[in-house]
Every structure is written in structure tokens, then in C-alpha cells.
Amino acid sequence: xxxxxxxxxxDMELKKKMYFDMLRIRMVEEAIAKxxxxxxxxxxxxxxxxxxxxxxxxCANLSKEDYVMSNHRSHGHYLAxxxxxxxxxAEIYGKATGCSKGKGGSMHLVDLSANFVGATPIVxxxxxxxVGLAFGTILKEKRSITAVFFGDAATEEGVFCESLxxxxxxxxxxxxxxxxxxxxxxxxxxxxxxxERDNLSIVRAYxxxxxxxxxxxxLDVYTxxxxxxxxxxxxxxxxxxxxxxxxxxxxxxxxxDNDLGYRAEDEFTTWQGxxxxxxxxxxxxxxxxxxxxxxxxxxxxxxxxxxxxFDFAKSSPFPDPKSAFAEVYA
Amino acid sequence: xxxxxxYAQAILEATEQCMAADSSVYIMGLGVPDPKGIFGTTLxxxxxxxxxxxxxxxxxxxxxxxxxxxxxIVGMRPIMxxxxxxxxxxxxxxxxxxxxxWHYMFGGxxxxxxxxxxxxxRGWGQGPQHSQSLQAxxxxxxxxxxxxxxxxxxxxxxxxxxxxxxxxxIYIEHRWLHGTFGYVPEEKYASTMGARLMRVGTDLTxxxxxxxxxEALKAxxxxxxxxxxxxxxxxxxxxxxxxxxxxxxxxxxxxxxxVDGAWQSFGVSAEIMAMVSEKAFDSLxxxxxxxxxxxxxxxxxxxxxxxxxxxxxxxxxxARKMLKMSEVTEEEAGICHQAPLDVPDLSFTGPF
Numbered sequence: 001x002x003x004x005x006x007x008x009x010x011d012m013e014l015k016k017k018m019y020f021d022m023l024r025i026r027m028v029e030e031a032i033a034k035x036x037x038x039x040x041x042x043x044x045x046x047x048x049x050x051x052x053x054x055x056x057x058x059c060a061n062l063s064k065e066d067y068v069m070s071n072h073r074s075h076g077h078y079l080a081x082x083x084x085x086x087x088x089x090a091e092i093y094g095k096a097t098g099c100s101k102g103k104g105g106s107m108h109l110v111d112l113s114a115n116f117v118g119a120t121p122i123v124x125x126x127x128x129x130x131v132g133l134a135f136g137t138i139l140k141e142k143r144s145i146t147a148v149f150f151g152d153a154a155t156e157e158g159v160f161c162e163s164l165x166x167x168x169x170x171x172x173x174x175x176x177x178x179x180x181x182x183x184x185x186x187x188x189x190x191x192x193x194x195x196e197r198d199n200l201s202i203v204r205a206y207x208x209x210x211x212x213x214x215x216x217x218x219l220d221v222y223t224x225x226x227x228x229x230x231x232x233x234x235x236x237x238x239x240x241x242x243x244x245x246x247x248x249x250x251x252x253x254x255x256x257d258n259d260l261g262y263r264a265e266d267e268f269t270t271w272q273g274x275x276x277x278x279x280x281x282x283x284x285x286x287x288x289x290x291x292x293x294x295x296x297x298x299x300x301x302x303x304x305x306x307x308x309x310f311d312f313a314k315s316s317p318f319p320d321p322k323s324a325f326a327e328v329y330a
Numbered sequence: 331x332x333x334x335x336x337y338a339q340a341i342l343e344a345t346e347q348c349m350a351a352d353s354s355v356y357i358m359g360l361g362v363p364d365p366k367g368i369f370g371t372t373l374x375x376x377x378x379x380x381x382x383x384x385x386x387x388x389x390x391x392x393x394x395x396x397x398x399x400x401x402x403i404v405g406m407r408p409i410m411x412x413x414x415x416x417x418x419x420x421x422x423x424x425x426x427x428x429x430x431x432w433h434y435m436f437g438g439x440x441x442x443x444x445x446x447x448x449x450x451x452r453g454w455g456q457g458p459q460h461s462q463s464l465q466a467x468x469x470x471x472x473x474x475x476x477x478x479x480x481x482x483x484x485x486x487x488x489x490x491x492x493x494x495x496x497x498x499x500i501y502i503e504h505r506w507l508h509g510t511f512g513y514v515p516e517e518k519y520a521s522t523m524g525a526r527l528m529r530v531g532t533d534l535t536x537x538x539x540x541x542x543x544x545e546a547l548k549a550x551x552x553x554x555x556x557x558x559x560x561x562x563x564x565x566x567x568x569x570x571x572x573x574x575x576x577x578x579x580x581x582x583x584x585x586x587x588x589v590d591g592a593w594q595s596f597g598v599s600a601e602i603m604a605m606v607s608e609k610a611f612d613s614l615x616x617x618x619x620x621x622x623x624x625x626x627x628x629x630x631x632x633x634x635x636x637x638x639x640x641x642x643x644x645x646x647x648x649a650r651k652m653l654k655m656s657e658v659t660e661e662e663a664g665i666c667h668q669a670p671l672d673v674p675d676l677s678f679t680g681p682f
Binding site: 067098099100101102103104108110112117118120122125127128129130131132133134135136137139140142158159162163165166169326327328329330 | 356383394395398404405427435436437441442473
């Protein structure tokens with residue numbers, strides 16, 4: 001069960017840990033991007049480079065017993081919740097040792113030992129399932145919180161509102177986390193939502209409390225998530241958090257795609273200038289919490305872990321072709 | 331000794347016994363705890379098991395199907411009901427994309443023991459959006475099971491089987507069967523998910539399901555008087571399909587007539603004919619035939635539905651044709667329709 005350290009400042013160790021976790025996600029994603037052209041990862045990948053702070057800031061508030069569900073852009077959420085890196089990469093490589101035995105790929109990550117319950121790419125479709133996890137925990141009298149991550153486009157689906165309504169009706173222990181990166185594939189927010197639209201008004205109309213924050217500032221994310229969880233722990237029902245952030249790479253794949261012209265170069269460079277990892281790194285350095293050599297040490301450690309995980313994924317066996325016909329039914 | 335109850339009572343009894351046996355079983359759906367209790371199939375459950383386990387729900391079919399799936403993942407066994415199959419179409423995303431594939435796409439790590447009860451409407455002006463039989467649509471999706479009980483015995487047995495199954499099961503019940511009577515044991519039992527021989531014969535195999543099995547039984551009795559012995563296979567389960575029972579029967583009779591209470595094209599009848607043609611072509615003495623609905627939406631006026639739904643006489647005459655015999659009239663066949671085709675029997679006076 002998550003315990004809210006009310007009013008406590010975020011301590012040094014936690015700040016350092018969150019920095020490390022973000023850096024680790026970034027380096028994993030960059031390694032995927034680097035290896036992708038080898039044509040061995042034969043499934044779509046939706047990288048979250050630029051969006052690491054939301055995953056880490058939220059998951060730092062969750063305990064192991066709490067559930068997380070995600071969407072197509074789930075690597076960061078999976079790793080932040082404690083998902084197994086080797087099993088994730090093996091899954092992307094389509095190997096038998098993958099977290100879904102090669103039947104899911106990057107878009108269907110799961111690690112039940114970390115209570116990362118799953119990710120699905122149909123926009124918004126994991127949201128009601130997450131609400132169902134929360135409902136199930138109530139019926140089973142378990143004290144877990146559920147967190148579900150989704151993008152801005154998911155708030156345009158009808159099932160998003162259906163989910164808010166039921167979560168509110170039953171005062172379910174769930175936190176809805178919207179990562180607003182302003183694009184759904186190549187469709188910008190302004191062609192999809194009227195400028196007057198305010199998701200906080202929408203969720204509040206359903207009786208769900210909510211707040212917006214800076215998705216590139218992990219401390220802001222952490223603080224708002226902490227508040228959300230305190231609210232839920234008081235039995236006040238679900239909470240909605242919306243964080244503005246930005247994806248650096250293309251919607252799907254390892255490359256940059258600014259040449260397509262769907263987003264302006266200066267918009268991109270502005271957001272890149274607000275890199276969530278650089279942001280926390282600078283502040284940690286200014287406060288004297290972390291030194292250059294510590295950062296180097298972290299990079300080295302992560303690099304070794306990643307290299308080992310890629311070796312594992314690449315050297316793992318492919319699933320037996322017969323296994324494609326297994327597990328249709330439980 | 332033989333206890334006779336209705337199909338609707340059999341569903342209620344199965345639900346009650348499943349809920350009593352396992353606290354993870356709960357039932358949810360629009361109107362579940364209301365005074366009419368889904369045509370009597372959920373009456374009294376709320377009083378016995380409380381609001382939490384017998385819940386009404388917001389009018390959000392897709393969202394609530396997702397909720398049911400999520401709760402199943404963490405160990406509940408939900409039964410979801412829809413008073414008409416047509417409303418359940420709003421939840422196809424959750425059923426097809428999530429429920430059906432969850433076990434598979436996560437490498438067998440999770441299961442979704444979810445039962446979805448769908449009522450097929452017919453007659454009394456149910457019309458295009460209150461009468462659809464979509465078993466073929468669900469049976470097309472890997473990971474789903476589809477059951478269609480025809481008798482009160484199987485209404486209970488298949489409900490227990492569905493609830494106890496670790497997979498999503500689409501349980502299709504026909505509104506016109508609710509009032510039918512039959513032998514139903516009091517104890518809790520599960521029917522096998524497979525076909526049942528309703529009648530043993532030598533001349534012709536009829537394969538049918540749900541309400542059409544009753545029409546086929548009627549026709550088989552008439553045909554028997556005319557010297558034609560029908561073997562009647564009640565499918566009970568559309569998916570997985572019990573191929574063996576069908577093929578064994580074809581081996582014996584050499585003639586196949588499929589009667590399906592749904593549209594003909596691309597449907598269950600097409601699948602069964604294809605399966606038999608592939609696997610038992612040499613046993614066939616004549617071309618297989620089928621009786622199903624014409625490819626038009628169900629009209630509302632009873633003047634139109636009277637000509638829309640196939641009846642026993644159509645089965646009789648198709649069978650006779652397959653045996654190179656001439657057609658007979660209803661009078662000659664001794665079939666007496668007491669009521670227009672928009673009511674299940676004369677006691678039915680609407681509204682639905």
C-alpha cells in the first residue's frame with residue numbers, strides 16, 4: 001500500500017533515484033533506436049524519448065502492490081514500474097524469453113511480478129480495463145491503487161468518459177494519467193480538440209478531481225502524483241493528472257521525422273531544450289546532490305546493464321513455431 | 331421425479347448456484363437488479379447476494395466490458411448481460427481486441443473468465459436493431475467461445491460451464507426460448523461444450539442450434555411420419571465447433587441440412603457446409619443444403635416477418651427435396667401454426 005509522506009520534501013536519495021530511472025529509460029530507448037536498423041526487432045516500437053519524467057515521477061509514488069497499465073508507448077512506464085528489461089527487449093526481438101513469449105511485441109508488455117498488468121495499442125482501450133482492475137481490487141478487498149497512462153488522443157474516445165463516470169460512481173482507487181504530447185501520430189491537438197477544451201473541466205464534470213502539471217519536470221510530476229494518491233487513500237475516489245510533454249522521435253520507429261513537416265522545427269528544438277533529464281540533472285548538480293563523476297558512473301552502470309540485456313535478447317531462442325497455436329484458450 | 335422448469339428459470343438457477351459456490355462470481359448489466367430481472371433470469375439475486383455482486387451499470391457497454399475484463403484479470407468471474415445482442419455491439423472493441431486476445435497476447439500470463447449473456451429478440455416488431463443473431467460474428471474471433479443452448483437443461487448446464495470456464499464465453503439465449511419447459515436437475519452441473527444428438531436417424535442429418543433446433547425437432551417428427559428418419563445434431567456450442575459429432579452423423583446419413591437462425595451468407599451454416607465438404611465429401615450422397623435468413627435486416631411489421639423467418643414446413647420440404655421427394659403443404663404435413671410468426675405462442679401478448 002502506498003503511504004503518502006504528507007508535506008515531506010522530496011529527499012536527495014529519491015531525487016537521485018528518479019534521475020537514474022529517467023536516464024536508464026532514455027538510454028534503453030536510444031539503444032533500441034540504435035539497434036533497430038539491424039532489422040532484428042521486427043515489430044513497431046513507439047519510443048518515449050522526451051517523455052521520461054511522467055513515467056518516473058508517477059511510478060516513484062507507487063508500491064509494488066499497485067497496478068499499472070499502459071498503451072502503445074509503454075517502455076518507460078514498464079521500466080519505471082520495475083518491469084524486467086531483459087524480458088522487454090527479448091519480447092521486442094520476438095524471442096521465447098520475452099515477457100509475452102513473443103506473442104505481444106513492444107505494444108503488449110507485461111510483468112506481473114512488478115504488477116505492470118499490460119499495455120495495449122488501441123487508443124483508450126486499456127483505460128476501462130484499468131478501471132476494472134481497480135473495481136476488482138475493491139471487490140476482492142485488496143488495497144492496491146491502479147495507475148493508467150494514456151495520451152491526449154485517448155481523451156477523445158468515448159470510453160474515456162465511460163471510464164471516468166464509473167470510476168467516479170464507485171469512488172475507485174485509480175489515477176488517470178494523460179501524457180499530452182500534442183500529437184496523435186501526425187495529427188496535432190488543434191485539429192482534434194477545440195481551443196476552449198479543458199480536460200480538467202471534463203473530468204470534474206464527472207466528479208473526478210484533477211490537476212495539470214509540467215510533464216518535463218519530474219519533481220512537479222512526483223508532487224502532483226503524490227497529491228493524487230493521498231486523495232485516493234483518503235477514499236475520495238479517482239484522480240486525473242495531465243502533463244504536457246513532447247516526443248522527440250517519430251510516432252512509430254527509431255528516427256526523427258521533422259522532415260515530414262507536420263511539426264515546426266523551432267517547436268521541436270524548444271521542447272528539446274526543455275529535456276526532462278537535463279532539467280533534473282542541472283538542478284541536482286546545482287544543489288550539490290550529484291557530481292559529474294557520479295553521473296558518469298551511472299551511465300556506465302546502465303550501459304553495462306543494457307548491453308547485457310541486448311546480449312540476452314539477441315542470443316535467446318525464438319519460440320517454437322508450434323507455440324503460435326498454444327494459449328488461444330486458458 | 332423429473333423436475334420441469336422453464337429455460338429462464340434454468341438460467342436463474344445456474345447463476346444463483348454459481349454465485350453461491352464462488353464468491354468471485356458477480357453479475358452486472360443494465361437492469362439486472364430491476365423489478366423484471368432480465369425476463370426473470372436474475373430475479374431475487376440482489377436480495378441473496380447484495381448490490382456489489384448483482385449490479386446495475388451505467389449505460390456504457392464498451393467501458394463496462396473493459397471493467398469486467400479488468401476485474402476478471404484480478405480474479406473475479408463476471409457475468410455481463412445485455413437485454414438485446416444489438417446493444418452489445420457497442421462493446422466490440424473490448425470483446426474482440428481485449429477479452430478474446432488477452433490470454434494469448436500476453437503469453438498466457440493472464441486469463442479473462444468472463445461470461446457475456448446476449449439475448450436475441452424476435453417477433454412483436456423487434457425490427458432491425460432488436461433481433462440480430464450474430465453468432466457467426468463472435469465465432470469468427472479466436473479466443474472467444476460461443477454457446478447457444480436450445481433446451482432448459484443446456485441453458486443451465488452451459489451457463490455453469492461458461493461461468494466456470496477460464497475464457498471469455500459468449501452465451502446467446504433466444505428470447506423465445508425463455509418460456510419453454512424441460513427437465514432440469516436441481517443440482518449444479520455443467521454441460522459439455524460440444525454438440526448433442528437430439529434424435530438418432532439414418533436418412534438425413536440436420537445441424538441446428540438454439541430456437542431453430544426446436545423447429546428442426548418439429549420437422550423431424552413430421553418427416554418420421556413420412557418415413558424419413560432424421561438425425562438431429564444440436565450444436566449447443568458454435569465455437570469451438572464440435573466437428574466430430576457432425577462428421578460422424580454425416581458418415582451415417584450422407585445428407586446434410588443446416589438450419590441456422592441467422593443470416594445465410596458467411597454464417598455458421600456456411601462454415602458447417604464448408605467443413606463437411608472438406609472433410610466428408612466422399613460420404614455425401616447429395617449436395618448439402620441450408621436454411622437460414624435472407625440477407626436483409628429483420629423488418630418490423632408482422633405482415634413482413636411472417637415471410638421472413640423459416641419454419642418447420644420449410645425444413646420438411648427441403649429435406650424431402652434432398653431425398654428426391656415432392657413438396658407437401660402444411661396441411662398435408664399436419665403442421666398447424668396456431669399463431670402468427672411474431673409471437674412464440676398464443677399466450678404471448680406483448681409488449682416483448
